Amino acid sequence: MPLRDAPTPRMAGHLPFMRGPTVALSEVSAGQVVAFGATLGGGFGGSPYAPRALRETSVYFGSHFSSNMKAAMDIDRRAVLSGTRIAGHLVELGDIDLDRSTASPADCIATLTAAICRQDAIPLLLGGAGNLVGSFLEGVGRGLGLDVELVRVASDQTPPAGKPFIVQLDASDFASIWHGGAAWPRLSGLSLTACRQKMAILGTADLAGMTITGLDPTRQGLSLVKTGQRLLVTAILDLIYARLGALQPQE
Amino acid sequence: MPEADTQFSSPIRRFFQARSGSPAELRDGEIAFVGMPSDATHSSRIGARFGPRSLRHETTLLIEKLKQDAAGDGLYDTRADRFFDLAGLSRIVDLGDATIDENDVEATIESIAGLTAAAAARGALPVAVGGDHFNGYPACLGVSRALSITAPDESFGYIHIDGHLDYGDRLGAWGKYNHATNARRVSELPNISRSNMVWIGIAGWVDGADVAEIEAAGGLIISAEEWTRCGTAQVAQRALAHALKGRSRIYLTIDIDALDAGFLPGTGSVVHSEITPRHYLDLLGAVSAAPLCGIDLVEVAPPLDPSGRSEKIAARLLFEVLKPRLTRIVST
Numbered sequence: 001m002p003l004r005d006a007p008t009p010r011m012a013g014h015l016p017f018m019r020g021p022t023v024a025l026s027e028v029s030a031g032q033v034v035a036f037g038a039t040l041g042g043g044f045g046g047s048p049y050a051p052r053a054l055r056e057t058s059v060y061f062g063s064h065f066s067s068n069m070k071a072a073m074d075i076d077r078r079a080v081l082s083g084t085r086i087a088g089h090l091v092e093l094g095d096i097d098l099d100r101s102t103a104s105p106a107d108c109i110a111t112l113t114a115a116i117c118r119q120d121a122i123p124l125l126l127g128g129a130g131n132l133v134g135s136f137l138e139g140v141g142r143g144l145g146l147d148v149e150l151v152r153v154a155s156d157q158t159p160p161a162g163k164p165f166i167v168q169l170d171a172s173d174f175a176s177i178w179h180g181g182a183a184w185p186r187l188s189g190l191s192l193t194a195c196r197q198k199m200a201i202l203g204t205a206d207l208a209g210m211t212i213t214g215l216d217p218t219r220q221g222l223s224l225v226k227t228g229q230r231l232l233v234t235a236i237l238d239l240i241y242a243r244l245g246a247l248q249p250q251e
Numbered sequence: 252m253p254e255a256d257t258q259f260s261s262p263i264r265r266f267f268q269a270r271s272g273s274p275a276e277l278r279d280g281e282i283a284f285v286g287m288p289s290d291a292t293h294s295s296r297i298g299a300r301f302g303p304r305s306l307r308h309e310t311t312l313l314i315e316k317l318k319q320d321a322a323g324d325g326l327y328d329t330r331a332d333r334f335f336d337l338a339g340l341s342r343i344v345d346l347g348d349a350t351i352d353e354n355d356v357e358a359t360i361e362s363i364a365g366l367t368a369a370a371a372a373r374g375a376l377p378v379a380v381g382g383d384h385f386n387g388y389p390a391c392l393g394v395s396r397a398l399s400i401t402a403p404d405e406s407f408g409y410i411h412i413d414g415h416l417d418y419g420d421r422l423g424a425w426g427k428y429n430h431a432t433n434a435r436r437v438s439e440l441p442n443i444s445r446s447n448m449v450w451i452g453i454a455g456w457v458d459g460a461d462v463a464e465i466e467a468a469g470g471l472i473i474s475a476e477e478w479t480r481c482g483t484a485q486v487a488q489r490a491l492a493h494a495l496k497g498r499s500r501i502y503l504t505i506d507i508d509a510l511d512a513g514f515l516p517g518t519g520s521v522v523h524s525e526i527t528p529r530h531y532l533d534l535l536g537a538v539s540a541a542p543l544c545g546i547d548l549v550e551v552a553p554p555l556d557p558s559g560r561s562e563k564i565a566a567r568l569l570f571e572v573l574k575p576r577l578t579r580i581v582s583t
Contacts, residue, residue, distance in 0.1 A: 072459065073457050075456070076454070076474050177513055192523045227512040227521060230523060
């Protein structure tokens with residue numbers, strides 16, 4: 001096939017999360033998962049570059065829109081991905097413009113998160129450092145007008161009964177043996193399998209928001225697609241798919 | 252000024268310090284290495300064209316170390332609890348690299364297939380080292396052509412260890428010849444038995460239509476999750492039984508990217524399979540005694556792993572799969 005007739009290369013062009021449509025806040029609909037980035041490092045070297053890195057990696061997983069695949073299947077679970085459960089249900093706002101905002105970064109995150117929640121949508125924060133999660137939690141609580149709980153993926157917490165919660169997935173939740181991209185390496189963290197199993201449970205409960213934090217994509221040595229990025233995106237997609245009901249058993 | 256009897260090592264590396272040779276010099280039972288330094292058929296992270304060069308280096312270092320360790324009672328195999336020597340090393344011949352034409356994939360196919368066909372026709376075991384995984388197709392094509400002459404009434408089985416199915420029909424600008432279509436091209440060979448094709452280590456997202464087609468044809472897919480859950484011994488037993496059912500030969504393709512990227516990042520298409528080097532070594536140890544008619548090992552991309560561990564693991568995998576042919580038990 002001549003190159004000019006080929007599909008757009010996966011890594012080229014505008015790269016919103018999972019290549020979902022980029023929308024304005026006013027266009028967000030109820031039930032959507034709404035991604036936005038916060039390029040704040042919190043004192044870590046490369047965390048401000050993480051939102052971009054996570055978006056780059058996420059396009060590898062855009063199987064639902066790939067012309068190369070007839071039906072995306074999770075071979076481990078023998079489950080098929082429903083494109084119609086994702087298209088239109090996963091959108092992207094872009095990065096919070098911290099340079100032009102007069103409010104503090106914490107206020108910016110809380111205000112935007114609250115606005116998304118008021119539209120009955122589910123915010124997905126692409127961090128950024130782990131300490132951003134406090135502002136995010138405050139925003140979800142403000143938007144819902146409810147007390148909201150924080151669930152750390154690597155903890156023993158289970159979804160709180162009858163209470164909304166947010167999930168924080170941090171790069172350091174994974175055991176360091178599996179990757180090289182965390183700001184804070186950890187020896188006692190999870191494997192991807194354990195993380196995915198937990199995500200599948202959390203995604204079907206009263207999930208009100210999700211965050212990815214703690215990635216430092218500037219760490220050298222693993223080239224463009226770093227293993228930590230892929231771990232994080234693989235795991236967060238399980239949470240999103242569970243929330244959207246996008247995985248269906250193979251017939 | 253060195254003394255007259257100073258020992259020098261050769262600046263030219265060959266697989267496992269083998270002798271260089273041409274296909275015409277091969278004898279029955281020998282092992283014929285072929286380099287396939289091409290990653291022009293890879294669609295994303297390239298670097299596997301440096302695989303043959305780095306594996307010539309790493310297998311040389313490995314064999315030098317083993318020779319040092321073998322002085323005395325021989326090498327001790329901790330898992331098998333026995334001593335062995337390296338008596339089979341003299342059976343290896345390095346045929347050099349196939350000619351790669353990045354602008355002419357058909358010419359590259361013929362170049363690689365010509366070498367593996369010549370080796371297989373003389374009774375040698377072709378071991379082709381890539382390169383991206385597409386090159387596994389021409390390596391197998393050559394074996395297929397040789398078998399169509401030496402065993403015209405037989406079909407052969409196929410074991411594909413990989414993080415990916417590689418069963419697409421086309422991929423974007425690369426068309427039908429690329430690192431995601433090689434297993435389908437193999438399945439189209441006239442003397443492959445599709446019902447004896449086995450995939451091991453498949454991880455993550457695949458095309459469900461490919462899975463359905465493979466299984467409808469009688470093929471067997473063992474995912475990485477199943478491998479870790481059931482254990483290597485059971486997986487190897489099932490795979491060999493399936494690939495050899497009614498057949499007497501298996502072609503084995505070894506894509507190192509079945510290993511979890513946490514252990515082996517130096518490859519083009521990384522997966523998080525939770526397959527460890529120990530899983531992989533044990534699996535290759537289990538299939539190494541099978542009646543193999545050809546082997547390829549692909550996707551070692553040294554530029555993507557500055558730590559250098561990826562090619563070291565790959566060299567060890569090569570040794571493990573050839574161990575019954577390279578070693579001799581000297582005592583238990």
